[in-house]
Amino acid sequence: MPASPIRKLVPFAEAAKKKGIKIYHLNIGQPDIETPPEILDAVRNSDFKILEYSHSAGNESYRKKLVEYYRSVNINVDPNEIIITTGGSEAILFGFMSCLDAGDEVIIPEPFYANYNGFAVTAGVTVKPITSSIQSGFALPPIEEFEKLISPKTKAIVICNPNNPTGYLYSREELEVLKTIIIKHDLYLFSDEAYREFCYEGKHFSAMQLEGAENNVILMDTISKRYSACGARIGALVTHNKEVLNTAMKFAQARLSPPEFGQILGEAAVDIPANYFEKPKAEYQLRRDTIVKRLNNIPGVFCPNPGGAFYAMASLPIDDADVFCQWLLESFDYNGATLMLAPATGFYGTEGLGKNEVRLAYVLNVDAINNAMDCLEKALEIYPGRKK
């Protein structure tokens, strides 16, 4: 079981803090946007007397409300096609466990969300990475590259759209290409759409909207980012495939039920007016514009413009991103401050890739981002492992 690539720097951050250094945390996707107060109030105003198990698939009232939410984003599902999960994490786990056998292979465009590795280990499945390049802005690799990797053991393709860690927003055309592949080779398409609400370039097209692929597509969803409610641990596995739902329900029953308070919060969230997202989206877009511009203004740095989510990937003029990110915490400060980044190596399945790339989560306000970019600029000027 691999260690989390982001969390391994934590001890160095703690040591820096003890020295009194301020750290700009661009390393994790914990939004600083406030959770909508009305959904916290839904929990705080609840008045039941016994905190009971819910239905293993989640409260029926919540699943019915979610149907409304999905309809609002052009995804048509029934309440019984939704299994409420403990975070998006459990949706990924249930999806893998229900569709894949030990020894099966899944293809994932890299760089990819590092925790897919953990769930693949749990399911005994091998991840076959297919490289997307920073030069292309991390667009979907061409169909031929997928076909090269497909073997009799290949059972699924996993995408995250918009993408963590790259911020890439897949186009409808790219989704249609994926549909061709999964239909031709009878594969599942796992679509992680945690960041659906945060698209800045064009409109989100969900894998659930692919016509004719209803039995292939498994949506892995979460309310964590949508409503800045990461601690609720509420997600959902959504699919039209009855067989997958039946198997996933057995895993759901074995763990009894998802958390009740989080379900109350999630149910209340469906009633938030659609224009709620305008403000956080505008805020994230402003941050993205700021960070991308600042990054590309630093000599030797390249950052493609991410179309969604709240992550940017940048290549830096450095020898080794892991060494650099540790050095930032251990040996550097600019006016008493430094920044924490996620080295990209942990997001690549192919050994040796991502050594000069980092992921930046723009979850801080514009002033903090500017301060962090001042630090990065200074750091790159004096970093001993800087490349010319």
Add this chain to the structure above:
Amino acid sequence: MPASPIRKLVPFAEAAKKKGIKIYHLNIGQPDIETPPEILDAVRNSDFKILEYSHSAGNESYRKKLVEYYRSVNINVDPNEIIITTGGSEAILFGFMSCLDAGDEVIIPEPFYANYNGFAVTAGVTVKPITSSIQSGFALPPIEEFEKLISPKTKAIVICNPNNPTGYLYSREELEVLKTIIIKHDLYLFSDEAYREFCYEGKHFSAMQLEGAENNVILMDTISKRYSACGARIGALVTHNKEVLNTAMKFAQARLSPPEFGQILGEAAVDIPANYFEKPKAEYQLRRDTIVKRLNNIPGVFCPNPGGAFYAMASLPIDDADVFCQWLLESFDYNGATLMLAPATGFYGTEGLGKNEVRLAYVLNVDAINNAMDCLEKALEIYPGRKK
């Protein structure tokens, strides 16, 4: 992946309810005892603005408080020997995933909590059941029986103490026998102590109190039953074994964090005065005394006196418990009421065992239990599959 043996009767119960029949639910361990209002209030009075991820091991403040709780039940641990999990379910999953490889074997005295099967499937592990008999009240089988089952693939023994489904409370002497076996054969001992607070015959002795087995014992715990807080989904994996903790932390990091509201509730629960348990315990004991007496007064029925938890296992004069439990819901009522039981077959790993046994969860008040026993008595008089 096996279906839940209890939940498969649910459609028949729903059909009976639609016909207007009242059902006494003795089939599941959902306590009817009210959740202590002060711990619900801790959640309702919380005043944070962003519902963030917690530490993957759970909030440090909660882990520190839990140390106090464990000290109060004579278990000495550090905060960093505790990983907060999403229910006891996740503690079982993390324990299995961290200690066992695919193909390994675990020995579990049967009848056992059916969901161990689900987590064993997830971990790719084979369950080797060792039969405990209703005649002995489901006491621990003799040491020779364990030794017969131990192979080079055997990595662990799993116990639930006090036991679900049997209610059996293992004695200190039985725990010492288990210690001998696990030390001799270098096995893990997984101890599920969800019902620790509910012991009516003698005192609970935890596997964590076994001296010299510190690196072997993994405690799988939950607040679900302790505080009637099943929907909080808060449990804990507790062990002195650093290697297991390190591995379990990787699984914990992959799923990010346990639910925040449940942790707030769990932390507040540690401050509940110890005498809080007297009332629910006395209530459960009264129910136990009622149900056991009523059962043993029915001709052909035998129910050993359970020492803990809130379950009783009974043998009935019937052909097939699965058929009987379905018949109770489908074809029987007494004055417009019937009862729902859990057929014991789902709790046995050995095919064919438990066919004349049922589990009764005494989670209803004494009046309801008496009414349910009236139903059972009448049912057994007229059930077509009754044995003489």
